[in-house]
Amino acid sequence: MKEDFNPIFVAMDGMAGERIMELRNELAGHVGGFKLNDALDNDPSIIKSFSEFGLVFADPKLLDIEKTVRNRARVISARKPGFITVHASGGIPMMKAALEGVEGTDTKILAVTVLTNLNDEQCVGIYGDERDAIVTKFAGWASEAGVHGIVCSAHELEMLSEYDHLKDLIKVVPGIRPKWFQDASDDQKMVMTPAEAIKLGANYLVIGRPITDAKNPVKAADDTFEEIQTARLA
Numbered sequence: 001m002k003e004d005f006n007p008i009f010v011a012m013d014g015m016a017g018e019r020i021m022e023l024r025n026e027l028a029g030h031v032g033g034f035k036l037n038d039a040l041d042n043d044p045s046i047i048k049s050f051s052e053f054g055l056v057f058a059d060p061k062l063l064d065i066e067k068t069v070r071n072r073a074r075v076i077s078a079r080k081p082g083f084i085t086v087h088a089s090g091g092i093p094m095m096k097a098a099l100e101g102v103e104g105t106d107t108k109i110l111a112v113t114v115l116t117n118l119n120d121e122q123c124v125g126i127y128g129d130e131r132d133a134i135v136t137k138f139a140g141w142a143s144e145a146g147v148h149g150i151v152c153s154a155h156e157l158e159m160l161s162e163y164d165h166l167k168d169l170i171k172v173v174p175g176i177r178p179k180w181f182q183d184a185s186d187d188q189k190m191v192m193t194p195a196e197a198i199k200l201g202a203n204y205l206v207i208g209r210p211i212t213d214a215k216n217p218v219k220a221a222d223d224t225f226e227e228i229q230t231a232r233l234a
């Protein structure tokens, strides 16, 4: 990946109408791309309107029977996003079905390992083991299924880098908090600065509120990118 490549995906959460388009126009050229989640439910064709402004990361987090995931991946990829997310917990055949759905397009599939808001106790309750074990297992499934990358916490990058078979997976991490960001009501559970996450091997950083809620979103994006570049050159 080129050293001046901008790895910031801005999470455009909970915005609609004019605000989302306004922010898209302002941030174009200052970030690498945009993550669309609830905006997709509001208007699936929004993907196309974002394409010329950066890489689009469609985040429907698909989890269903294979046929349904294949169909949904096909329909979403027809709008040409760079990435579509699925849940790794759906298993290897489901992830393969998602890949079949995007066949013939440039869209890549990212598998969400374990949602970053789940702690060890919750992971044991849901998946039968603690976070680290399940994240490692699901990343292994993602690699076996042949998907292009995974979504995990930046805190898991070092652990995953121990495994040779996971090296080629694109690593996308949420929970990024620049040094200057302060929010007492922040609901992110596993946070890290952009510089640290990049140093640990993240390929893309998903950053929402530190940029979208900033008084000056362009400055917030530029300051974040500068932090990343400083870390890259260190």
Ligand code: C5P
Pocket: 011, 013, 035, 037, 115, 116, 117, 174, 175, 176, 187, 188, 189, 206, 207, 208, 209, 210
């Ligand atoms: O917190 P921020 O606004 O930066 O959120 C960016 C993305 O991080 C969200 O779109 C969501 O997918 C993810 N997220 C998360 N864990 C949370 C809250 C949000 O992984 N607790």
